[in-house]
Amino acid sequence: MTDYIKITENSLYDFLPNKNCREQKLVESMEYSLKAGGKRVRPRLVFEFNAACGGSTDAAVPFACAVEMIHTYSIFHDDIPCMDDDD
DSSP: OOOHHHHHHHHHGGGSOOSSSTTHHHHHHHHHHHTTOOOOHHHHHHHHHHHHTTOOHHHHHHHHHHHHHHHHHHHHHHTSTTTOOOO
16 A cells, blocks of 8 residues: 555655745745644545546656645635634
C-alpha cells in the first residue's frame, strides 16, 4: 500500500517559493501554516482518485499538494475577523 500521506509530507514544501526573496515573511508564514500538519485527507483523496483512474502517483503529487495548500489557506483565512461571518 502506498503511503500517500508520507508522499505529501515529503513533497509539500518543494512547491513553496524560495525564501530568499522579497516576500520572505509571507513564504515563512506559508511554511509555518503547512507544518501544522493534520490528517492530509484531501491529498489522499486526490491520490486515491488518481489511482482509480489509472494515473501515476508522481503525476498526482502537484495536484495533491495544491489541494492541501488551498485547504490550509482556507482554514486560516476563514478565521480572520473581517472574513468570518459567524456570529
